[in-house]
Amino acid sequence: DVKVTQSSRYLVKRTGEKVFLECVQDMDHENMFWYRQDPGLGLRLIYFSYDVKMKEKGDIPEGYSVSREKKERFSLILESASTNQTSMYLCASSLFGPDTEAFFGQGTRLTVV
Amino acid sequence: TQLLEQSPQFLSIQEGENLTVYCNSSSVFSSLQWYRQEPGEGPVLLVTVVTGGEVKKLKRLTFQFGDARKDSSLHITAAQTGDTGLYLCAGTGAGSYQLTFGKGTKLSVIP
Numbered sequence: 001d002v003k004v005t006q007s008s009r010y011l012v013k014r015t016g017e018k019v020f021l022e023c024v025q026d027m028d029h030e031n032m033f034w035y036r037q038d039p040g041l042g043l044r045l046i047y048f049s050y051d052v053k054m055k056e057k058g059d060i061p062e063g064y065s066v067s068r069e070k071k072e073r074f075s076l077i078l079e080s081a082s083t084n085q086t087s088m089y090l091c092a093s094s095l096f097g098p099d100t101e102a103f104f105g106q107g108t109r110l111t112v113v
Numbered sequence: 114t115q116l117l118e119q120s121p122q123f124l125s126i127q128e129g130e131n132l133t134v135y136c137n138s139s140s141v142f143s144s145l146q147w148y149r150q151e152p153g154e155g156p157v158l159l160v161t162v163v164t165g166g167e168v169k170k171l172k173r174l175t176f177q178f179g180d181a182r183k184d185s186s187l188h189i190t191a192a193q194t195g196d197t198g199l200y201l202c203a204g205t206g207a208g209s210y211q212l213t214f215g216k217g218t219k220l221s222v223i224p
Contacts, residue, residue, distance in 0.1 A: 035214070040216070041216065043156075044214075045213065059213075090156075092155070094212075099144040099161060099163060100161075102146075102148075102156075102158065102212055
């Protein structure tokens with residue numbers, strides 16, 4: 001079974017802190033995605049990557065950056081956390097090609113105080 | 114950005130009833146996927162539709178992709194309490210790697 005693992009289920013950080021969210025997949029998938037999910041707004045794509053060291057902005061990249069140094073790991077970085085970044089963050093991976101199934105991690109509930 | 118509009122946003126029905134959820138866009142998608150998400154978990158894929166006009170069945174769930182590949186529907190027959198959850202459609206445009214989600218339909222099936 002494909003497994004996508006996010007490093008934390010719950011995280012509380014202070015405003016202005018630099019925050020790292022880590023995601024690891026174990027099935028050699030080329031594509032990896034970071035979404036945030038908010039009530040009434042659905043899943044919004046922050047960044048995605050289709051290869052090592054490659055990254056593309058999604059719909060809401062402001063305030064975030066990403067890193068993909070190894071194929072299995074995709075990190076989301078909040079350079080200076082703000083309260084409006086309090087959200088559920090979901091990581092996903094899929095095989096090469098846009099039509100294949102996306103496998104999701106369980107999510108990280110981030111609260112910025 | 115290609116937008117996917119889902120309707121209704123919320124749906125509460127009695128066990129045994131039928132229901133349909135819609136996913137619409139003004140853009141053409143190379144494929145559309147339907148996911149189901151339970152509280153505290155990530156979405157899980159139910160089905161992928163690729164060909165315009167395609168119909169797929171998964172037990173009591175029937176998925177249809179519009180002829181023009183701009184819309185899709187999910188029909189549930191004789192809903193059960195276990196069908197309760199958030200249903201999400203997601204699509205990829207031609208030549209794109211970006212997987213875009215609709216806002217979801219929150220379904221509650223009451224015993």
